Structures are given as C-alpha cells and as structure tokens.
Amino acid sequence: MAEHQDHEPLPSSDVRATGIDVVVVGAGFGGIACAIECKRKGHRVMILEKVRELKQLGDVSFFGLVSLGPNAGRILARWGLHERLWEVCRSANEIHIYDYLGGLIQVQKLSWPLFGAFAYNGHRGLIHEILFEHAKSLGIEIRMGHQVVEYWEDEANGKAGVKIQTGETFDADVIVAADGVKSLARKYVIGYHNPKPSGYAIYRAWFDAEEHGIATDPLTNFLTHGDQFYTWIGKDMHVIAISSRGGKATCVFVTHKDNAAVDGEWSSPGNIEDILELVKDWDPRCAAIICKAPSCIDWKLLVHDPLPTWLSQSGRVVLIGDAAHPFLPSSAQGASQAIEDGLTLAVTLNLAGKDNVRLGTRTWESIRYQRVYDAQVLGESTREKWHGAKVGDSGKSFEFPMPEWLMAFDAEAHAYAAYERIAQSIVKDGYYQPCLEEVKEAV
Numbered sequence: 001m002a003e004h005q006d007h008e009p010l011p012s013s014d015v016r017a018t019g020i021d022v023v024v025v026g027a028g029f030g031g032i033a034c035a036i037e038c039k040r041k042g043h044r045v046m047i048l049e050k051v052r053e054l055k056q057l058g059d060v061s062f063f064g065l066v067s068l069g070p071n072a073g074r075i076l077a078r079w080g081l082h083e084r085l086w087e088v089c090r091s092a093n094e095i096h097i098y099d100y101l102g103g104l105i106q107v108q109k110l111s112w113p114l115f116g117a118f119a120y121n122g123h124r125g126l127i128h129e130i131l132f133e134h135a136k137s138l139g140i141e142i143r144m145g146h147q148v149v150e151y152w153e154d155e156a157n158g159k160a161g162v163k164i165q166t167g168e169t170f171d172a173d174v175i176v177a178a179d180g181v182k183s184l185a186r187k188y189v190i191g192y193h194n195p196k197p198s199g200y201a202i203y204r205a206w207f208d209a210e211e212h213g214i215a216t217d218p219l220t221n222f223l224t225h226g227d228q229f230y231t232w233i234g235k236d237m238h239v240i241a242i243s244s245r246g247g248k249a250t251c252v253f254v255t256h257k258d259n260a261a262v263d264g265e266w267s268s269p270g271n272i273e274d275i276l277e278l279v280k281d282w283d284p285r286c287a288a289i290i291c292k293a294p295s296c297i298d299w300k301l302l303v304h305d306p307l308p309t310w311l312s313q314s315g316r317v318v319l320i321g322d323a324a325h326p327f328l329p330s331s332a333q334g335a336s337q338a339i340e341d342g343l344t345l346a347v348t349l350n351l352a353g354k355d356n357v358r359l360g361t362r363t364w365e366s367i368r369y370q371r372v373y374d375a376q377v378l379g380e381s382t383r384e385k386w387h388g389a390k391v392g393d394s395g396k397s398f399e400f401p402m403p404e405w406l407m408a409f410d411a412e413a414h415a416y417a418a419y420e421r422i423a424q425s426i427v428k429d430g431y432y433q434p435c436l437e438e439v440k441e442a443v
C-alpha cells in the first residue's frame with residue numbers, strides 16, 4: 001500500500017504515475033470529475049461517452065439549471081475554475097420563500113463564500129462545458145460516440161473491461177461507471193435494474209428574460225434585478241424561479257406529484273398549458289413567469305432503493321454518481337455528490353496502489369456510502385417540509401438546508417485523512433460491507 005505521510009491534498013505537479021489504468025464510462029459531472037482527479041493523482045485515464053458531440057449534452061440539458069454546492073465548489077476552485085464558473089453563474093445572496101398564495105415565509109440570507117467556498121448555480125450546459133474543456137486541456141482523452149454495451153471483469157488477470165456498440169473493447173485496472181440514473185453498469189454490478197418513479201416530476205424551462213418579456217411585466221421583472229432565487233411552497237408542489245447571468249436568463253422549475261410510468265422517456269417536451277393548470281390558484285407571479293416560457297421539459301424523477309453495494313465482485317467495476325445513487329433535485333446535491341465520488345475514488349486508488357486496486361475501491365465505497373445516503377435523505381426532508389407548508393407559516397425552519405457537515409466538507413482532505421484507518425480495518429477484518437444500517441440488515 002502506498003504511504004502518504006500528511007493529510008494535505010497532494011499538489012498535482014508532485015504526483016508520480018501510479019501505473020493504474022482507469023476507463024470512465026460517461027462524461028457527465030461524475031465522470032468528468034473522476035477523470036480530472038485521476039489525472040491529477042497520477043492514473044492513466046480515458047472517458048467513453050455515448051453521445052457524439054458535447055453539443056448534444058448541452059442541447060438536451062438546455063432547459064436545466066444545475067446546482068453545485070460549496071462542497072463541490074471547493075473542488076472546482078482547486079482546479080482553478082472559479083473565475084470562469086463565477087462569470088456564468090453567480091449565486092443569489094438571498095432565497096425568498098413564499099407560501100402558495102404569495103405570503104412571505106422567510107428571506108434566507110446567503111453570503112459567498114460560504115464555509116470558504118462558492119456555490120455555482122447556473123446553466124447545466126455552460127457549467128458542464130467548462131469542466132469538459134478543462135478535462136481536455138489536461139490531455140484527457142474523451143471518446144465521444146462510444147456507447148458501452150457490455151461490462152466484464154477477469155480477476156485472475158487483474159483486469160476489467162467494456163465493449164462498445166461497434167464491438168471494440170477496452171480494458172483497465174478499474175472501470176468507473178458514471179453512466180447516470182439509467183445505468184447499464186448497475187445491472188452488471190448488482191444483477192438487477194429497477195429505478196422507479198419517485199412519485200414526482202419537474203417541469204423545467206430556461207429562457208432569455210428580455211426576449212420573452214420577463215423584464216417588461218411588473219409581475220415578473222423582479223427576476224431581472226441580478227441573480228435571484230424565489231420559491232413558492234405548498235401542498236404537494238413547489239415552484240422555483242431563478243434568474244441567472246445577472247438577470248438575463250430565467251429558469252423555472254415546478255415540482256409536482258406525478259405517478260406516470262417511466263419505461264419510456266423520462267425527460268421529454270412538456271406542455272406549458274399543463275403547468276399553468278397546476279399553478280392556477282397560486283400566487284399570480286407563478287403563472288406570469290411560466291406563461292412566458294417558450295417551451296419546457298417534463299422530467300420524471302427516478303429513485304432507486306439504496307444499492308447493497310456500488311462495486312462488482314472483483315471491486316474493479318465501480319458505480320459512481322447517479323448510477324450508484326440517484327438524487328432528487330430538492331437536495332441540490334446530485335452533481336456535487338457525483339463530483340465528490342469521482343475525486344475520492346482517485347485518491348483511494350492513489351493511496352492503495354496498482355497492486356491493491358480492490359482495497360482502494362472498497363475503501364472508497366466505505367468512505368462515501370453513509371455520507372451520500374445522508375445527503376439523499378436531506379433532499380427528501382426538504383421536499384416534505386416545503387410540501388407541508390400552509391398559508392401563514394413563517395420562519396427559519398423553511399430555509400433551504402445548508403448544514404456544515406454537507407457544505408463545509410472537503411472531500412479530498414477527508415479521503416486522505418480517512419484512508420489509512422478504513423483500509424486497515426478492511427485488511428484486518430478480512431470482511432467488508434458498506435456501513436448503512438438498513439442495507440446491512442437487508443443483505
């Protein structure tokens with residue numbers, strides 16, 4: 001096992017090559033972050049992504065805002081990306097929370113940096129592109145149009161691999177499956193694949209504020225005064241309106257009950273009239289914003305019971321991000337936890353060394369498991385609290401939770417600090433299971 005004397009994050013320039021080959025499947029936030037950190041930690045890494053062009057990822061997500069909390073922001077700043085990210089996504093200094101009729105519940109003050117780092121809330125395509133370009137600038141090979149159709153592992157030879165749609169195969173010491181909520185790798189790792197409807201869906205839209213009349217309507221022009229965050233909460237539904245790029249762009253989300261099956265498309269064009277029907281009795285500002293959206297996406301939210309493990313039998317195929325643990329947007333942590341996963345895995349592989357890859361991935365899983373679950377639970381409790389809000393409610397308890405354990409976390413420092421203790425206990429006990437109590441009982 002490689003020795004690491006102090007607990008400071010390793011500066012990338014000091015990192016020696018580990019000889020560990022990593023193939024990452026999926027160039028979403030989790031996959032890109034993992035590849036960048038693998039490079040920084042001395043592993044050889046490449047990414048296989050099924051879409052042919054970056055533009056396709058941007059186009060599909062055109063309607064999306066993504067939130068990266070300070071826990072992920074700290075990592076991106078360490079990569080030197082703060083200036084570029086802050087330019088496209090300044091985070092609001094206040095969250096205005098209203099009941100469904102428009103009575104003020106709370107104004108939550110935010111000041112940046114928070115716990116020493118910035119949050120980045122902005123256009124998913126723009127943020128993703130900055131990370132993608134950064135990965136390329138580090139010399140990471142990203143093969144677009146490579147759809148993985150099969151996984152395999154061969155522990156006798158210390159390898160795992162994938163086959164893509166053309167029949168070409170790639171092998172490596174570790175395959176990192178960052179292939180999202182509809183992960184193919186999940187079926188390989190745990191033997192079944194059943195993301196299920198969460199009972200909720202989100203209508204979402206992103207559009208130019210000036211072009212679509214947000215600035216000229218007195219009911220909506222508050223969204224053009226810099227970066228704003230407004231939410232209306234009530235029975236079984238919440239509406240979020242966010243302005244980005246200093247008020248130039250408007251983003252709206254309507255989270256509502258939806259029990260539709262998800263066998264087919266889980267993200268498809270929605271109907272503005274349907275949203276207007278949902279908000280017809282709500283604060284008229286909601287309808288005034290929504291009716292200006294030129295189009296919207298109807299995004300069915302999928303969930304998955306906690307998986308018994310995120311590792312294949314040999315420990316060489318690893319699920320990260322939404323493939324391992326789909327997040328509800330009310331946590332605003334899906335992308336942040338995927339980034340933490342990827343970074344932590346790069347550290348534990350570095351500390352384990354090429355001859356101990358399995359120990360590296362097991363230690364990684366143990367470090368990540370409970371934290372991810374706690375973050376998921378927080379997202380559910382926020383939604384339940386907001387959907388229970390009544391007219392006349394007020395107070396801090398309705399604020400968007402930004403707990404120190406979640407936001408102040410430095411995943412890199414933590415991985416270095418926790419590695420030795422956890423790895424040793426895995427070696428000593430010769431036995432290992434993730435630490436989530438419910439999962440232990442279930443297996």
Ligand SMILES: Cc1cc2nc3c(=O)[nH]c(=O)nc-3n(C[C@H](O)[C@H](O)[C@H](O)COP(=O)(O)OP(=O)(O)OC[C@H]3O[C@@H](n4cnc5c(N)ncnc54)[C@H](O)[C@@H]3O)c2cc1C
Pocket residue numbers: 025026027028029030031048049050051057060061063064065066067124146147148149178179180181183184320321322323327329334335336338
């Ligand atoms: C198009 C899109 C839009 C989204 N919009 C929002 C949003 O508006 N707000 C929000 O909070 N979250 C959004 N999300 C989810 C959010 O980005 C994720 O929760 C989070 O970033 C976790 O990232 P991930 O890397 O685990 O998965 P993802 O970001 O889902 O990335 C998975 C990647 O794997 C690729 N892939 C899948 N299967 C294969 C395969 N077999 N072979 C090769 N590549 C494969 C996909 O094309 C994708 O690029 C969106 C995700 C996607 C894919």
